[in-house]
Amino acid sequence: MTTSRQITINPHVYKELEYMIELYQDSGSPNPFESVEDLVGFVLASVADGSRRPGAWERQLLEMMGLVADCDEHYLYRTNYGRPSETE
Known part of the structure; x- marks a missing residue:
């Protein structure tokens, strides 16, 4: 299941992210993305x-x-995302 939330990105930052995508498409990248949404x-x-x-x-x-x-909690390894359960 994918949860979708809307975030606001500064227009100048978004423009730079779009440029990064263009560079990936023009020149390649070890981890190329096709959209700003995928990169973010x-x-x-x-x-x-x-x-x-x-x-x-x-x-x-x-x-x-x-x-x-x-x-201390932020230095513990957790297998799952979010607040640790009592079984971890």
């Missing part, structure tokens, strides 16, 4: 993965952006 979805999934998997490469993104909470 990938970036957000990477942030979510970095949040729940402290040892993953994606965690470096969060650390560099200052998005790791200063609490």
Whole structure:
């Protein structure tokens, strides 16, 4: 099941993301995307993965952006997205 939410992207940022897509289409990329929506979805999934998997490469993104909470819970590996269940 896919949950759809609407987000607002600054028009200047959106323009840059569109340009990135053009570059992928013109010159190739190891991970090319065909739309801004696909690119944003990938970036957000990477942030979510970095949040729940402290040892993953994606965690470096969060650390560099200052998005790791200063609490023990944010340093625990979780297999599922969202608030940890009592069985984890």
